[in-house]
Amino acid sequence: MPRILFDSHHCAGHALCHASAPEIYDLDENGYCKSPPAHIDSSLHTIAVEGADACPERALSIIED
Template sequence: MKVAVDGAKCTGHARCQATAPEVFALDELGYAVPGEREIAAGAEAEARRGASACPERAITVWGD
């Protein structure tokens, strides 16, 4: 499973990191670190919750 954070959509709500701290990190300005990466085994549900928590829909989760 993979996750991607669209840096153009992120406005720094930080709900992703609060909901899924093992998956999402914030940069020094409080924005989610952008880009695509693989999700560690066992963290899939957390990743989905974090993505759902983003009011800007800046996060995409896909694959298995």
């Protein structure tokens, strides 16, 4: 099952992860990414990667288990 790694210190609030994959990446009241689920269903893998790749700060990574 794929895992999402999130480094909140690198999130700058661009919200591109949410724009690309709102099913996975939620925003807090200030527009920053909330901690996404640690594990995602394999059916959401492609969407999770698109959201992570959209982050210009590289705050998100997808790890294959």
